[in-house]
Amino acid sequence: MNRIIKIILLDIIKNKIVLAYTFILAILSWSSFALEDNSAKGLLTILNVILFTVPLVSILFSTIYLYNSSEFIELLLSQPVKRLKIWLSLFTGLSSSMVFSFFVGAGIPLLINSPDNVGFMMIIVGCLISVIFVALAFLSSILTRDKAKGIGIAIMIWLYFALLFDGIVLFLLFQFADYPIENAMIGITALSPIDLARIQILLHLDVSAMMGYTGAIFKDFFGTTTGLIVSFLLLCLWAIIPFFISLKKFNRKDL
Amino acid sequence: MKIILLAYFLSLSVLCEARIILVGKNLPLKTIKAAIAQSTDGDTIIVSNGIYKEGRILINKKIVLIGKNFPVLDGQNKSEVLSVNADNVVVKGFKIINSGHAALEDPCGIRVYDKSNVIIENNILDNNFFGIYIQNSKNCIIKNNTVKAYGEEEQLIGNGIHCWKSENLQIIANKISGHRDGIYFEFVTNSVIWRNVSSGNVRYGLHFMFSNDDAYITNIFKNNGAGVAVMFTKNVKMFNNYFEENWGDSAYGLLLKEIADSYIFNNRFSRNTSGIYMEGTSRIKVEKNVFKSNGWGMKIQASCMDNEIVNNNYLKNTFDISTNGSLVLNTFNSNYWDKYEGYDLDKNGIGDVPYHPLSLFAVLTETNPSAMLLYRSFMITLLDKSEKVLPSITPDNFVDNTPLMKSLPL
Numbered sequence: 001m002n003r004i005i006k007i008i009l010l011d012i013i014k015n016k017i018v019l020a021y022t023f024i025l026a027i028l029s030w031s032s033f034a035l036e037d038n039s040a041k042g043l044l045t046i047l048n049v050i051l052f053t054v055p056l057v058s059i060l061f062s063t064i065y066l067y068n069s070s071e072f073i074e075l076l077l078s079q080p081v082k083r084l085k086i087w088l089s090l091f092t093g094l095s096s097s098m099v100f101s102f103f104v105g106a107g108i109p110l111l112i113n114s115p116d117n118v119g120f121m122m123i124i125v126g127c128l129i130s131v132i133f134v135a136l137a138f139l140s141s142i143l144t145r146d147k148a149k150g151i152g153i154a155i156m157i158w159l160y161f162a163l164l165f166d167g168i169v170l171f172l173l174f175q176f177a178d179y180p181i182e183n184a185m186i187g188i189t190a191l192s193p194i195d196l197a198r199i200q201i202l203l204h205l206d207v208s209a210m211m212g213y214t215g216a217i218f219k220d221f222f223g224t225t226t227g228l229i230v231s232f233l234l235l236c237l238w239a240i241i242p243f244f245i246s247l248k249k250f251n252r253k254d255l
Numbered sequence: 256m257k258i259i260l261l262a263y264f265l266s267l268s269v270l271c272e273a274r275i276i277l278v279g280k281n282l283p284l285k286t287i288k289a290a291i292a293q294s295t296d297g298d299t300i301i302v303s304n305g306i307y308k309e310g311r312i313l314i315n316k317k318i319v320l321i322g323k324n325f326p327v328l329d330g331q332n333k334s335e336v337l338s339v340n341a342d343n344v345v346v347k348g349f350k351i352i353n354s355g356h357a358a359l360e361d362p363c364g365i366r367v368y369d370k371s372n373v374i375i376e377n378n379i380l381d382n383n384f385f386g387i388y389i390q391n392s393k394n395c396i397i398k399n400n401t402v403k404a405y406g407e408e409e410q411l412i413g414n415g416i417h418c419w420k421s422e423n424l425q426i427i428a429n430k431i432s433g434h435r436d437g438i439y440f441e442f443v444t445n446s447v448i449w450r451n452v453s454s455g456n457v458r459y460g461l462h463f464m465f466s467n468d469d470a471y472i473t474n475i476f477k478n479n480g481a482g483v484a485v486m487f488t489k490n491v492k493m494f495n496n497y498f499e500e501n502w503g504d505s506a507y508g509l510l511l512k513e514i515a516d517s518y519i520f521n522n523r524f525s526r527n528t529s530g531i532y533m534e535g536t537s538r539i540k541v542e543k544n545v546f547k548s549n550g551w552g553m554k555i556q557a558s559c560m561d562n563e564i565v566n567n568n569y570l571k572n573t574f575d576i577s578t579n580g581s582l583v584l585n586t587f588n589s590n591y592w593d594k595y596e597g598y599d600l601d602k603n604g605i606g607d608v609p610y611h612p613l614s615l616f617a618v619l620t621e622t623n624p625s626a627m628l629l630y631r632s633f634m635i636t637l638l639d640k641s642e643k644v645l646p647s648i649t650p651d652n653f654v655d656n657t658p659l660m661k662s663l664p665l
Contacts, residue, residue, distance in 0.1 A: 040571045040593070044631075052633055166634035170626065177623045185628050198632055206630065208502065208526050209550030209573035218628065 004076070004086065008093030012065070018097050021057055025049065025105025033113040042113055043122070046106050047201055050126045051194055054102060055133045056158050062094045062137030063154040067147045074255055087250050091138060091243055098130040118204040125197040128232075132193045132239045133158070138246040142253070165192045182217045193238040196231050279303035287312050287320075287328075294318050302326045302349070313338045314346075322348035325379060330354040335362040336383070345374045354383035361413060363388040364402070367395060375400060385413035386434060389421050396425045404433040409457045409480070414439040418446070426451060436462040437479065444468050452477075459484045460501075463491065471496060476508075482527065484510040491517040498524045507532040508549070514539060521665065524549055530572070533559045542566055545665050551577050551617070560584035568662045569593060569612070573630070577617040581650045587612065591659040599660045610658040613649045615642035 012018050028049060033042035069090070076086050106126060110119045140153040169188060173181070189195040203210055203223050210219050221227040276298055278290045288309050290300045296317040304324040311334040314320065318341070327350045330336040336351045346365060355362040364383035367373045371393035378400045380386045386402035389395055397416060406412025415431035417439045418424055424446040430453075431437040437453030437460045440446070448471035453460035460476035463469070463485040470492035476483050482501035485491060491514065498508030508527035509519075514536045523545045524530035530549040531541070534556045541564045546552035552572040555562070557580030567590045569575040575592055589605070590612075597608035616635050619626045629635050642649060 047631060048633070048636075051631075163634055166629055166632040170629055170634065173623055173626050173628075177625075182625055185625055189628065195628075195632070199628070202631055206550065206573040208528055208548060209627070209630075 004081070004089040005093050008069075008090060009097060011069075012093060012097045015065075017061060018101050021061075022101040022105045025053075025101065026109070029106045029109040033109055039114045042109070043118060043205060046110060046122055046126075047198075047205070049106060050122060050129055050201070051198055052162055054098075054126055054129050055162060055194060058098045058130050058133035059137045059140070059154045059158050060151070062098070062134045063141045063151055065094060066090070066137065066141040067150060070255075077255060083251050084247065087138075087247050091134065094137075095131045095134040098134055099127045102126050102130050118201070121201055121204050125200055125235075128235045128239070129193060129197050132235065132242075135239045135241075135243040135246070139242040142246040142249045161192050161194045165195065169195075186218065186221050190231075190234050193235055196235055196238075200228075200231055273297040273299060276300045277303070280305045291316065291318070311335045311338060313340060314344050315340045317341050317343040319345040320347070320349075321345070322350070322378075324348075325350040327352060330362070330364075330383070332356065335360075335366060337365045339365065339367040339370060339373055342370050343372045344370070345376070346378065347374070347376045348378065350379040350381065351383065352381045354385070356384045356411070358410075361385055361388065363413070363417075366390065367392050371395070374398070379403075383413075385417050386415040386431065387417070389416075389418040389424060391420045392424075393421065394423045395421070396427070397429060398425070398427040400429045402429060402431040402434065406433055406435055406457045409435045412457060414462075415453070415456065418443045421446070425449070432456060436460075437476070438462070440464065440466040440469065442466060446470075447472065448474060450474065454478050456480060461485075463488055466491075470494070475499070476501070478502075479506075481505055482507040482510060484512070485514055485517075486510070486512040488513075489515040489517065493517070493519045494521055496522045498522065498530070499526055501527045503528060507554075510534075511536045511539070518542070519544060523547070523665075524552070529554050532556075533562065535559065537561050539563070540565065543663065543665055544568070545570065546575070547571055550574070554578070555585060556580070557582040562586075563588070565589055566659075566663060567591070568665055570662065574614060574617040574620075576612040576653075577621055578613060578650075578653070579621050583650050583653045587653075587655040589657045589659055590655055591662040592655070593662070595658050595660075597658065604660050606658040606660055610655045611643055611646060611649065611651070611653060612655060613653045615639050615648055618649055 029046055032045035073086060107123045110122055136157050137154055140157055141150045143153060144150050189199060199222055203219060222231055276290045276294055278284045278287055278300060284290050286309055287302055287307055291314060294300060294316055299319040302322050304326050306327045306329055308329045308331055325348060328336050330353045332353050333355045336354050351364040354364050363385040364380040364387060365375055366388040369391040373395045375387055376398045380402045382404055387397055402415040404412055412435045414436040415434035415438060416426060420442040422444050424443060426438060426448045428450040432455040434456050435458050437456045438448060439462045441464045443466040446469045450473050452475045454477040456479045458480045460479035461483045465487050467488055468490045473495040475497040477499040479501055483498060501508055506528050508524040508530045511533045512535060515538050517539045519541045521543045525547040527549045529551040530546045530553055532554045535558045537560050539562045543566050545568045547570045549572045552569050552575040554577050557578060562585040564587045569592045592610055592612055595606055595610045597606040599606055615638055
């Protein structure tokens with residue numbers, strides 16, 4: 001299995017896109033920290049990167065990579081290698097390279113410019129988001145054999161989580177404004193990894209506002225150790241479940 | 256004739272002589288009460304170190320009462336400890352502990368009844384129901400006292416320094432913590448509160464009601480249950496104060512309600528849920544303050560009018576400004592907003608594009624607090640951006656026409 005991961009990692013590095021992604025992340029983060037005398041704007045830039053760029057790049061690159069390596073997968077399948085092994089090494093290779101890019105590009109400037117709770121939380125959450133969207137890419141690429149369709153699904157998934165979901169939540173919030181929906185809202189955030197990630201960072205970034213009435217409800221849940229553990233478990237589930245479904249499909253798939 | 260004159264002067268000198276009476280455990284006079292009974296106006300009583308459990312000590316003569324090495328006056332949780340019922344009394348250097356707790360009588364550490372020119376200085380008050388209570392008095396000075404209590408619920412504890420219906424008070428350099436309100440002013444006029452530290456009180460750090468023409472200067476109000484409240488008052492000056500870490504839904508750095516003609520200058524509001532909350536205020540000038548890392552820098556309700564917000568720094572706040580209506584009768588000029596994204600082509604330090612400090616999301620959360628859940632989401636950022644360009648939900652006259660490009664050195 002290690003040898004397959006090695007081959008995949010080498011292939012990804014040869015591809016140079018991941019390196020370019022790392023480089024762009026680094027430029028973005030360093031420049032946004034350097035521009036302002038306070039670290040707030042830099043943190044906001046990286047927050048937007050985590051919520052927007054990281055998911056997009058992770059899901060698109062992984063989906064396309066999977067489609068392009070279909071011949072390589074077929075070749076591997078002709079060897080006495082278990083399907084689980086192949087799929088898992090592909091996942092490990094892709095997600096580790098995405099995590100690595102994020103960590104080098106955005107994590108190191110974060111560690112240097114904001115070595116506190118906010119910084120650490122952002123690094124952890126950013127890495128998790130990378131893995132989650134790689135897993136979602138596996139799901140979208142296994143759903144259809146048609147490349148254009150698969151990439152389309154990937155883009156739809158990204159659009160849904162990055163934009164649509166919040167729109168729906170906003171709509172629900174105002175439709176049910178007369179009801180005590182705060183607790184239900186906490187449940188709804190579990191349905192989107194990006195929202196979970198955002199709220200975890202928010203609790204550290206906007207502490208003062210979060211101490212207000214509604215904020216306090218979120219803080220009482222997400223801010224406690226239990227809430228923290230639950231939301232990280234949920235984030236892990238968001239990575240595990242899509243990958244697991246894709247694995248099941250891959251095992252049965254007639255290539 | 257000569258003899259008469261001599262006798263006259265002799266008697267005068269006897270009358271005028273201010274005696275010094277010593278009280279102590281090893282001295283002939285063992286209790287303060289006995290010393291007060293012996294004393295006449297103008298005497299000084301010096302109390303040496305020790306614990307004095309004498310119940311309520313009433314000072315009804317114009318005397319100076321000085322403690323040496325902080326003798327302890329213990330109320331034994333039964334009664335008021337020290338009652339001042341004479342003019343020109345000085346109380347200095349005592350440790351006053353354990354007054355009774357009673358809701359009807361409000362027993363205090365030190366209480367001044369309807370008198371003037373009383374000085375209360377360098378005392379330590381610990382675990383009293385009310386700390387220092389000035390009632391219907393004039394020209395009193397309360398200085399360098401440490402007032403501490405351990406209140407947990409606001410109905411079970413009194414105020415640290417409580418002033419009612421008084422004039423010309425000076426509250427200087429006291430440290431108050433753990434009471435209901437740190438400093439409480441009701442119907443107090445022409446007074447000054449200067450260099451106090453009021454922290455960790457159950458309700459307000461400073462509570463002002465119906466108290467005109469006062470000033471509070473260079474105080475620190477930190478981590479109080481609900482911050483500082485100034486209500487139903489006019490002509491108050493608030494200079495150089497620190498309002499910090501007042502966290503909670505109804506906690507405000509500074510709560511202004513029904514205030515007129517006041518001046519808020521050079522204060523620093525940091526890490527509060529709301530820096531300033533204004534309701535029904537008019538003709539207030541808010542100048543050269545720093546609002547940093549608050550949830551809401553300022554909440555200005557639509558009931559406020561003719562307030563001027565000039566030359567302030569807004570840094571790292573979640574929301575700089577929020578309001579509850581569309582009516583804007585206040586002016587914002589020449590403030591520095593760290594969220595400003597305009598440009599300055601003529602390099603005069605003033606942004607060329609007016610700044611709308613009220614974000615769409617601040618309005619949304621005002622009507623629907625749960626929307627806070629979506630803060631900083633990409634969707635909301637988009638909505639906010641388009642609202643900034645073309646205000647539709649937020650009032651378009653809520654605007655700073657001359658936003659500063661660089662923060663003011665405050």
